[in-house]
Amino acid sequence: AQTVTQSQPEMSVQEAETVTLSCTYDTSESDYYLFWYKQPPSRQMILVIRQEAYKQQNATENRFSVNFQKAAKSFSLKISDSQLGDAAMYFCAYRRGNAGNMLTFGGGTRLMVKP
């Protein structure tokens, strides 16, 4: 079974600075996708960024980027120029590439942004 681990229950960052959230996963599959979801206090799950395992290039979305290390099974999220609105729970998630398509989530990291 696949597992996803987020080793940082809480992180804090100063506004405008950069923070990195860690995620590791365990799988024997070769075809899979990795995601970071953001959950603000409103509870809504918002997709932040996605990475296909077959792509070597790290995904980027504006201020968000990932460091995907396939051999190490590591998938960290970097948030640059942190903003107050970035404060939320962040979940790393794994999905097999084949049918099934369920997401396996890590335990989450609560990010606090200090003004």
Next chain:
Amino acid sequence: DTAVSQTPKYLVTQMGNDKSIKCEQNLGHDTMYWYKQDSKKFLKIMFSYNNKELIINETVPNRFSPKSPDKAHLNLHINSLELGDSAVYFCASSQVGLAKNIQYFGAGTRLSVL
């Protein structure tokens, strides 16, 4: 126009009652899911439905039953509610077969069992 909508947003009920949570998606997706988020924020898949067929059924109590009247709806019925059922329940949908295959989530239903 909300893509995945759940009703109600909040549900407070007594132990032993039977309740339902409704979910609708207007994205034309063929697969819908239910996830449970416990008090420690841990999210876990409960069910998914593809073309009216259950394709994943995690080890949840049989008091929980998903019902899909059509492709756009996946409702969650819970019988004989227990204190441990208190959680936030999320509905999601996706289109199997698309390369991107992103899951879109509803806003969640907070269930409190007293």
